[in-house]
Amino acid sequence: MGSPDEVRHERLTELRRRMAAIPARGAASTTRAPLSRESREESLPVPSALGELLPDGGLVRGSVVEYWGASSLLAGLLAAVTGAGGHVAAVGLPRLGLLAAVEMGADLARLAVIPDPGSDPLEVASILLDGLDLVVLGMGGREVPPARARVLAARARGKGATLVVAGGRWSGSVLRIDTRIAGYGGLGRGCGRLRTMRLDVRVRGRSTPQRTGVLDLTPRDGRIEWVAAQSDSFVPKVVEARHAAS
Structure with missing residues (x-):
């Protein structure tokens, strides 16, 4: 086994390789319809009952959302997006209920789960934003440094992806749930x-x-x-x- 830096580099290289194999955002699935044009350009779907509370009826693409509380509603977000044909990653959420997500209609073929992202989950999230519709990042109560937050927010905005920061303090998020x-x-x-x-x-x-x-x-x-x-x-x-x- 190599040094910690070498192991980290290998993990990130493998993650980038896997990202390259994912179909382009919004590409059609063999089993489910792709996200509609309106969803791809404006917002991601959410459970309808939650959508009634959100200013835009869904999660705005290119935005960062701060989330605190029950992971069961996060499972609902994964189900809504993958069930509509989008690609999603759940990072740093080892206790996330995948069975519950499936029962809510999630398509596991469109879901990447990285329960242990290592020492720098923000870098992992940054890579995933490059090709996915939604990245849910568990921070375990930690605060995201403002400089890193600005970089990640700019990346999400530039890629048209949505980042949900669960259990992490984030300055400048457009929405908090x-x-x-x-x-x-x-x-x-x-x-x-x-x-x-x-x-x-x-x-x-x-x-x-x-x-x-x-x-x-x-x-x-x-x-x-x-x-x-x-x-x-x-x-x-x-x-x-x-x-x-x-």
Whole structure:
């Protein structure tokens, strides 16, 4: 085994090789339709219930979004983009629920997962922005240095890709999404299975008023989906603090 620098160089070279093998952004899939022209040029799709809270109805291409809270909604973002024919990477998110993403409609053939990006996840994200539609980068509560943030933001803008920074402090993001688990439904009803999860969601844009909403993750037509909460059909269970970042 070589030095740490040599190992890092080999990993980045391999990542660039794999990126070169990915079809051009928006290229057609053998199993799914590509992203529409409007989606490619303006914004990426999101779960419809979340889209109602976002200023542009989706994740604007070329932008950086700061995200805090439940990883289950991140799985919904992956599902929405890959299910529409886009290419996505999840970086530094070892606990991301891929099974949940599949149940939400994700196409794993269009998803690259890098649970351990090494000592410089920002460089890995920079490479991935070159050819993917969406990069979700887990930062584990760390702050992104302003100089690096400006470089990455410029790269995302230049490539027309969207960067979601999960659990990382980022100055200058155009949008911030905060989520908090409000409760679970379906417990104690004889089936012994969790059926619904509820999220409180707060969205803050750089130049738009704050928006808040409540989303339910619930079974529907053989899959699970994020839908706008229906208060009369949900009896929440109190959530302990340890679930706050689930």
